[in-house]
Amino acid sequence: GQQVMQIPQYQHVQEGEDFTTYCNSSTTLSNIQWYKQRPGGHPVFLIQLVKSGEVKKQKRLTFQFGEAKKNSSLHITATQTTDVGTYFCAGPESNYQLIWGAGTKLIIKP
Amino acid sequence: DSGVTQTPKHLITATGQRVTLRCSPRSGDLSVYWYQQSLDQGLQFLIQYYNGEERAKGNILERFSAQQFPDLHSELNLSSLELGDSALYFCASSDSPGQGTDTQYFGPGTRLTVL
Numbered sequence: 001g002q003q004v005m006q007i008p009q010y011q012h013v014q015e016g017e018d019f020t021t022y023c024n025s026s027t028t029l030s031n032i033q034w035y036k037q038r039p040g041g042h043p044v045f046l047i048q049l050v051k052s053g054e055v056k057k058q059k060r061l062t063f064q065f066g067e068a069k070k071n072s073s074l075h076i077t078a079t080q081t082t083d084v085g086t087y088f089c090a091g092p093e094s095n096y097q098l099i100w101g102a103g104t105k106l107i108i109k110p
Numbered sequence: 111d112s113g114v115t116q117t118p119k120h121l122i123t124a125t126g127q128r129v130t131l132r133c134s135p136r137s138g139d140l141s142v143y144w145y146q147q148s149l150d151q152g153l154q155f156l157i158q159y160y161n162g163e164e165r166a167k168g169n170i171l172e173r174f175s176a177q178q179f180p181d182l183h184s185e186l187n188l189s190s191l192e193l194g195d196s197a198l199y200f201c202a203s204s205d206s207p208g209q210g211t212d213t214q215y216f217g218p219g220t221r222l223t224v225l
Contacts, residue, residue: 031211042112042200042216043153050211088153097166098214102152 002027002093006101014109019076021104023089030092032065032072037103038085046074046087076106084108113137114217116201122223128189131220135182135203141165142184143202143214144176153200159184160207191224198222 003026013019023032031050035043047056049065049072056063060083062075076083086103093099113136123129135142144156155168159178170176173191178184188195198219204212 033213042218043202043214044112044216045213048211048213092211097155097158097168100153100155105150 002099004089004091004099004101006089006104008104009102010105010107012107012109013079015081016078019079019083019106021074021087021089021106023072023074023091023101025070025091025099028069030069032069032089032091033098034063034072034074035088035090036085037088041085043088079106079108081108112215112217114201114203114215116199116217116220118220119218120221120223122225123191124225125191125193127191127224128187129191129222131186131188131199131201131222133184133186133201133203133217135184135201136205136215139203139205139215140182141204141207141212142178142182143204144170144184144186145200145202147198147200147219149197156186165207188222193224196222196224 005024033048034046037043047063053067054065060077064073086105088103089101090098115134117132140161143158146154156170157176158166162178173189176186198221200219201217202214204214206212
């Protein structure tokens with residue numbers, strides 16, 4: 001069946017360093033969504049990308065959707081402690097239900 | 111605050127027991143989704159209801175069932191509980207039937223511990 005793979009599973013960074021998580025789908029996606037889950041919290045919607053090659057920015061966060069609409073990335077510039085959490089991508093399956101990536105946990109090294 | 115409420119916040123029970131988790135969607139949302147998240151794992155989609163009708167099924171065990179009531183709140187029933195059912199159970203809601211472009215708004219979750 002359709003799969004959404006997300007890497008890496010964990011990323012440790014020093015505060016101020018950049019962070020990137022990658023999402024790859026086994027099939028072409030009509031759109032991709034990104035969510036953030038803070039430690040002890042619930043997933044919160046960040047953004048949705050729809051167009052091939054789309055790039056969207058939210059302050060220090062840059063989201064990209066690949067030209068083939070099978071991959072996406074989230075890049076955070078100059079991480080801050082408030083960025084800590086797990087970032088999930090999710091794309092619709094053929095029956096329109098969201099298939100979720102396993103998430104990338106961002107850990108800020110003390 | 112997403113506007114989605116879930117009760118209880120925590121639940122501790124024994125193997126073999128049955129529990130009911132409750133979710134109230136955001137005002138105006140007709141879709142309710144249930145997810146299971148085991149420790150440090152991703153989100154496993156269980157089931158979706160839209161306006162009282164089952165809309166989609168994911169990896170939901172036969173021991174689990176759900177329903178959505180006329181007032182749109184939903185309940186997830188877990189029976190014959192096993193240790194492996196210990197997890198965080200999230201409810202999410204959206205305003206459309208599930209067309210792949212929906213933004214889902216998550217509740218705070220119910221943490222179930224089976225001893």
